[in-house]
Amino acid sequence: MxxxxxxxxxxxxxxxxxxxxxxxxxxxxxxxxxxxxxxxxxxxxxWNYVGHASEVAEAGAYLVRTIGRESVFVIRDSDDEIRAFYNVCQHRGHQLLDGRGCTNVVVCPYHAWSYALDGALKGAPKMREVPGFDRSDVALAPVRLDVVAGFLFVNLDDAAPPLAEMAxxxxxxxxxxxxxxxxxxxxxxxxxxxxxxxxxxxxxxxxxxxxxxxxxxxxxxxxxxxxxxxxxxxxxxxxxxxxxxxxxxxxxxxxxxxxxxxxxxxxxxxxxxxxxxxxxxxxxxxxxxxxxxxxxxxxxxxxxxxxxxxxxxxxxxxxxxxxxxxxxxxxxxxxxxxxxxxxxxxxxxxxxxxxxxxxxxxxxxxxxxxxxxxxxxxxxxxxxxx
Ligand code: FES
Ligand SMILES: [Fe+2]
Incomplete structure (x- = not known):
């Protein structure tokens, strides 16, 4: 290069x-x-701007952002924690969410794998018929999230210092x-x-x-x-x-x-x-x-x-x-x-x-x-x- x-x-x-x-x-x-x-x-x-915590006010509320080359979403889970994930299904890679909205469960539009709000795989069609398939092995890929004064920021670099240190x-x-x-x-x-x-x-x-x-x-x-x-x-x-x-x-x-x-x-x-x-x-x-x-x-x-x-x-x-x-x-x-x-x-x-x-x-x-x-x-x- x-x-x-x-x-x-x-x-x-x-x-x-x-x-x-x-x-x-x-x-x-x-x-x-x-x-x-x-x-x-x-x-x-x-650190990239995503929005404010009040934009994902209820459990299941989400917001999708393009961050550099990536599509990322933030979502509030049922324990009131806001999490960020890469917007990609862990089956064969379909994007999961679009825009903003609210959902109890994140369902992939391709083959309907479903993810809980904390990113864990809840289910996949026919999974019991697939030998050795263990849904607990599968979870969405997390992205680092920082909340500063109510505002949400994500960083694709897992080694980056917190926003408070960088700015x-x-x-x-x-x-x-x-x-x-x-x-x-x-x-x-x-x-x-x-x-x-x-x-x-x-x-x-x-x-x-x-x-x-x-x-x-x-x-x-x-x-x-x-x-x-x-x-x-x-x-x-x-x-x-x-x-x-x-x-x-x-x-x-x-x-x-x-x-x-x-x-x-x-x-x-x-x-x-x-x-x-x-x-x-x-x-x-x-x-x-x-x-x-x-x-x-x-x-x-x-x-x-x-x-x-x-x-x-x-x-x-x-x-x-x-x-x-x-x-x-x-x-x-x-x-x-x-x-x-x-x-x-x-x-x-x-x-x-x-x-x-x-x-x-x-x-x-x-x-x-x-x-x-x-x-x-x-x-x-x-x-x-x-
Ligand atoms: S790519 Fe998401 S369920 Fe198949
Ligand atoms: Fe101007």
């Missing part, structure tokens, strides 16, 4: 320092071989965004099929350099925060963004200060990115926390899902306008941007430009976030490359 050098992956002009670096080369976003390496080395060894800042940040994250309930999920590499979508999410120039919803985004109070922390696998809210009445949605997670210690605008593909956000004057989950679907497509969670059973009226602003207005502008970038980086005429970063790498508008994200990705690719 080809041994990749750093220059093969991102190009020599992507340097160690954000202050001198150019963007990665076009093939980083378009080469199926780089994508294959990422599926193995990044998605196969990092120690994540849980404290999340707990300052919402006081009791375990109590969050999903209120809405929106899915988008985007014709861009997952890294282009992630980079666009991380940097604010484009925000003033990219359409009316983006100009509205500037007003949701008091820019003088904007701060960020880049720390390993997490990037935290914080600010006070913008002037009430000027926000691009109907905010209501009473709707905020009032007992949360953090500021009204608060986001945390968790490598490789997820962002948790709270916007001022809303009673919702929303998660962007970006899962690759081929080298030039990704499945983006935004799930809105609240401590209340429904979004308040003002928060519903914020949801519409994020999902429909802002996201429509961002999708058009990233799809145009995907087409552009595939061009023979693309020569990667300088990342725009101030000398101290402290300006909120800077592209140091893009550099940091790709440094993490590159480290994963270099560390794991065979």
């Amino acid at each position: 080809k041994r990749w050098s750093r220059d093969d992956i991102v190009g020599a002009a992507f340097t160690d320092s954000a202050s001198t670096s150019h963007a990665p080369i076009g093939s980083y976003y378009t080469d199926p071989a780089v994508h294959a390496l990422e599926l193995d080395c990044v998605f196969g060894h990092e 120690p800042r994540f849980e404290p940040i999340l707990r300052s965004m919402v006081a009791e994250p375990e109590q969050l309930q999903p209120v809405k999920t929106k899915a988008f099929d985007i014709a861009a590499n997952w890294k282009i979508v992630t980079e666009n999410f991380l940097e604010a350099y484009h925000v003033e120039f990219s359409g009316p919803a983006h100009r509205g985004l500037v007003r949701i925060i008091d820019t003088a109070t904007y701060e960020f922390d880049i720390d390993g696998r997490t990037i935290e963004y914080r600010a006070r809210g913008g002037e009430p009445g000027t926000l691009p949605y109907d905010s209501n200060p009473d709707d905020a997670f009032v007992d949360a210690p953090g500021p009204p605008f608060h986001q945390v990115f968790l490598f490789p593909h997820m962002t948790f956000s709270v916007f001022p004057g809303t009673n919702m926390l929303f998660v962007f989950n970006m899962a690759p679907n081929g080298v030039d497509r990704c499945a983006e899902e935004i799930t809105y969670f609240s401590l209340d059973p429904d979004l308040s009226e003002p928060s519903a306008t914020a949801e519409d602003f994020v999902s429909e207005q802002l996201n429509a502008e961002d999708i058009a941007l990233v799809e145009a970038v995907q087409r552009g980086v595939a061009s023979a005429g693309y020569r990667p430009g300088r990342l725009m970063v101030d000398a101290e790498q402290r300006a909120g508008w800077g592209e140091q976030f893009v550099h940091h994200f790709n440094t993490l990705n590159l480290a994963a690719l270099e560390r794991q490359a065979p």
Whole structure:
């Protein structure tokens, strides 16, 4: 198998320092071989977002996710424990479940082998007539699951350290965004099929350099925060963004200060990115926390899902306008941007430009976030490359 050098992956002009670096080369976003390496080395060894425990609230409730090359499902068993399994029958390999739902028993659609909620084989048609067949020898293949502040993550690497070790800042940040994250309930999920590499979508999410120039919803985004109070922390696998809210009445949605997670210690605008593909956000004057989950679907497509969670059973009226602003207005502008970038980086005429970063790498508008994200990705690719 080809041994990749750093220059093969991102190009020599992507340097160690954000202050001198150019963007990665076009093939980083378009080469199926780089994508294959990422599926193995990044998605196969990092913690991947699945959802919140409240999305599998009752015994038998399940949720299927694509994690890198694998289909995986989480399911709550009859002892209230949430488990994760590879979504594959241990007979001849048919996939077991699709989407989300609730079941007492997992039955394979092919020959009807049935599995208990803890993964043990319950029965197989005609099993008593097959000499020496012992159903207790058969169980679904488990996947590592970590529950952090009510959110579920899986890791395909059995040797990976727990999420709290790989990203120690994540849980404290999340707990300052919402006081009791375990109590969050999903209120809405929106899915988008985007014709861009997952890294282009992630980079666009991380940097604010484009925000003033990219359409009316983006100009509205500037007003949701008091820019003088904007701060960020880049720390390993997490990037935290914080600010006070913008002037009430000027926000691009109907905010209501009473709707905020009032007992949360953090500021009204608060986001945390968790490598490789997820962002948790709270916007001022809303009673919702929303998660962007970006899962690759081929080298030039990704499945983006935004799930809105609240401590209340429904979004308040003002928060519903914020949801519409994020999902429909802002996201429509961002999708058009990233799809145009995907087409552009595939061009023979693309020569990667300088990342725009101030000398101290402290300006909120800077592209140091893009550099940091790709440094993490590159480290994963270099560390794991065979
Ligand atoms: S493949 Fe599942 S029962 Fe045969
Ligand atoms: Fe944007």
